[in-house]
Amino acid sequence: MGAYEPGERQVDASWTVHRSRTAYDGSPWLRVDMVDVSAPNEDRFEHAAIWVPDAAVALIVDEQRRAVLMLRRQRWVIGRDGYELLGGLVDDGEDPGDTARREALEESGHVPRGAGRHLLTVHPMPGLVDSAMHVYLWDEGAEQVGDPSDPHEAGTVEWVPLDRVDELADGGQLLGATTAVALYRYLALR
Template identity: 30%
Template sequence: MPVDDEQPPFVRRSRRIGFRNTVWLGCFDNIVGNNGTQVEDYLLLVPHGDHLDMLTGVSVLPVVDGRVLLMRVYRLGTERWNWEIPRGFVDPGEAPDVAARRELTEETGLSCSDGGLVPLGFYTPENSTIRARGALFAAVDCRHVQERDMSEMGLGQIEWFALDEALALADRSGIEDASTALALYRYARHLSHG
């Protein structure tokens, strides 16, 4: 079994920045494997700023009276509507729980009590091409505090589901977003071990 301090099976010979926007650098790396195989222009997305342990995003599962909130979101990458939980970027220097609360309120108009944010661990969104990690949370006993901020492109309607209904939706691939599915399964497991 490999250990975390084991040497990688390749070396980066060079890096060229191909593009940048307000969040990402698009890097093209020249990598050479220990077996001599070479890949030029290997695409890697690297976030701007100082993110502790590559933590760049949060996803938060809102829960009220045992029901979970899912949002319809149109994503350009897949060019289709998806069921997702609120999620977004962690600003450089921002604590993940603060980012989770901010995203929850912005995207749903909800907030939760100080003890209502339940950590559900971490995930990597696509670790072959994105240098990033995300933190997952459940926000229990949410309450409405303001109107949703609908300025983010792609946000659609919200709907409340019984947890079993949301899990069944994920089981039949009605939820394809990795952070949403993982948060649902981890929250269900959290409840069963509560």
């Protein structure tokens, strides 16, 4: 439940974790630890580290329409509305690809067509937050099989033209780093 352990050298072999204490445990959504660390210059101080469960995101593209399935919604935490890819938290023991497919169905009522494939995994804020975002790509579109079933994911499901990605990014309408990174990664690979 966290990449840091007391006494371990971190990946770059220049930071040392001496000890960690949980300052807030909001399981299963969030844990905040205060970690006693030594920086590369040997300064020692306490640093916050936030743990959030991993998430998986579905990038569902319909190449015939040159469009991507997205959810337009309001995010009260940041006080903005905009577009997001479909996704959610990975359940314990669940494969992230299965999570992305499940979340797409729950949030949109659509089932991705064909086999999904891993596109990339990102850690949006690795200096403060331990949480991986796994992106899976389906590029054969999706079939609508019902209505969205998750009442907490209210929004409007839309097929957004891929040629609007720059416009939405310029207007601050792509919500979440993972949405932007996934879309631009996909466009770069095309």
